[in-house]
Amino acid sequence: xxxxxxxxxxxxxxxxxxxxxxxxxxxxxxxxxxxxxxxxxxxxxxxxxxxxxxxxxxxxxxxxxxxxxxxxxxxxxxxxxxxxxxxxxxxxxxxxxxxxxxxxxxxxxxxxxxxxxxxxxxxxxxxxxxxxxxxxxxxxxxxxxxxxxxxxxxxxxxxxxxxxxxxxxxxxxxxxxxxxxxxxxxxxxxxxxxxxxxxxxxxxxxxxxx
Numbered sequence: 001x002x003x004x005x006x007x008x009x010x011x012x013x014x015x016x017x018x019x020x021x022x023x024x025x026x027x028x029x030x031x032x033x034x035x036x037x038x039x040x041x042x043x044x045x046x047x048x049x050x051x052x053x054x055x056x057x058x059x060x061x062x063x064x065x066x067x068x069x070x071x072x073x074x075x076x077x078x079x080x081x082x083x084x085x086x087x088x089x090x091x092x093x094x095x096x097x098x099x100x101x102x103x104x105x106x107x108x109x110x111x112x113x114x115x116x117x118x119x120x121x122x123x124x125x126x127x128x129x130x131x132x133x134x135x136x137x138x139x140x141x142x143x144x145x146x147x148x149x150x151x152x153x154x155x156x157x158x159x160x161x162x163x164x165x166x167x168x169x170x171x172x173x174x175x176x177x178x179x180x181x182x183x184x185x186x187x188x189x190x191x192x193x194x195x196x197x198x199x200x201x202x203x204x205x206x207x208x209x210x
Contacts, residue, residue, distance in 0.1 A: 014054075014056065014094075014095045014096065014097075015053060015054040015056060015095055015097050015098075015099070015117060016054060016056040016057075016058070016093045016094070016095035016097070016098045016099070017050035017051075017053055017054050017056065017057045017058075017098070017099040017100075017101060018050075018057070018058050018059070018060050018073065018085075018086075018089040018093075018098060018099065018100055018101065019043065019046045019047060019050060019057070019058070019059045019060065019070075019101055019102075019103050020060045020061075020082055020085045020086070020089075020100060020101065020102050020103060020140060021033045021043060021046075021059050021060060021061040021065075021066060021103040022060055022061040022062065022075065022085055023082075023103075023104075028193075028194060028195060028196065028199070031065070032103060032104045032193065032194075033061070033065070033066070033103050035193075035199055037106055037193070037199065037202055037203060037206070038203060038206040042103050042104055042106060042193065043059075043066075043069060043103055045106050046101055046102075046103045046105075046106075047059075047069065047070060049101065049108060049110055049113070050099065050101055050113075052110040052113065052114075053099060053110070053113045053114065053117060054099075056095060057070055057071075058070055058071040058072065058073050058089070058092070059071070059072050059073070060072075060073045060074075060075070060085040060086075060088060060089050061074070061085075062074065073088050073089050073092045074088065075087075075088045076088045076091060077153075077156050080156050080161045081161045082102075082139070082140060082163060083152055083155065083156060083161050083162070083163050083166065084152075084156060084161070085100075086100050086139075086144065086148070086149075086152055086163070087149055087152035087153055087156060090144060090146055090148055090149035090152070091149050093146060095146065096145060096146050097117060097120050097121065097143055097144075097145065098143065098144050098145075098146065099113060099116070099117065099142070099143050100139070100140055100141070100142055100143075100144060101113075101140065101141055102140035102141065102192060104192045104193045104194065105140065105141060105190060105191070105192045105193075106193060106202060107188065107189045107190075107191055107202075108141055108189050108190070109185065109189060111183075111184075111185075112141075112180075112183065112185050112189060113141075115175075115183050116129050116131070116141075116142065116143050116175065117143055119143075119173065119175065120143040120145070123173050125171055126145070126171050126172060126173040127144070127145050127147060127148050127151070127170045127171050127172060128142060128143065128144045128145065128148055128167065128170065128171075128172045128173070129142060129143045129172075129173045129175065130142040130143075130167065130172055130173070130174060130175065131174075131175045131180060131190065132174040132175065132176055132177075133176075133177050133180070133187035133190060134177060134187060135187065135190075136164070137163070137164050137167065137174075138190045139163040139164065139167075141190060148166075148170065151166050151169060151170050152166060
């Protein structure tokens with residue numbers, strides 16, 4: 001049974017966005033948030049993208065690193081991966097609809113975020129709106145209702161940190177490849193940048209489209 005939520009603030013039918021930037025970046029060899037891609041850091045790119053959807057944008061990570069860029073939310077349950085970040089973001093949020101966006105996914109179009117938020121607004125019974133491609137769920141480019149924090153906390157307290165597993169027990173709307181194609185998007189927009197090699201390839205790809 002999920003624990004009863006005790007919000008510290010009233011929840012409003014407004015939008016919020018959170019950049020998840022608390023990873024260890026071990027494969028990159030440097031903090032991914034601050035590596036440069038086409039003249040801007042990944043963090044700058046993610047913040048700009050999120051702000052096309054809402055002015056209410058925060059960073060989930062260490063305040064010591066990120067507080068000069070935007071409001072910061074730190075994990076309530078450290079060491080629990082992205083699920084812990086989503087949980088902390090939702091517990092801090094006063095918004096009903098909350099976009100979660102990984103800092104290392106630089107090819108997402110703003111139009112896609114708009115489609116996801118519109119789908120969340122038109123499906124109030126769904127706790128999450130999540131793209132699902134041939135590679136699986138894309139939970140770090142998704143919209144979560146505030147109440148998802150309860151399911152996330154129950155999973156964390158049980159020692160289950162995989163976001164996909166939480167989806168099995170909630171009302172989640174999957175946005176499949178076919179629908180993404182109808183919107184005009186390829187699954188490639190969800191490609192992330194984890195290594196220096198992938199970063200170099202991303203820079204080359206962006207240079208070719210200029």
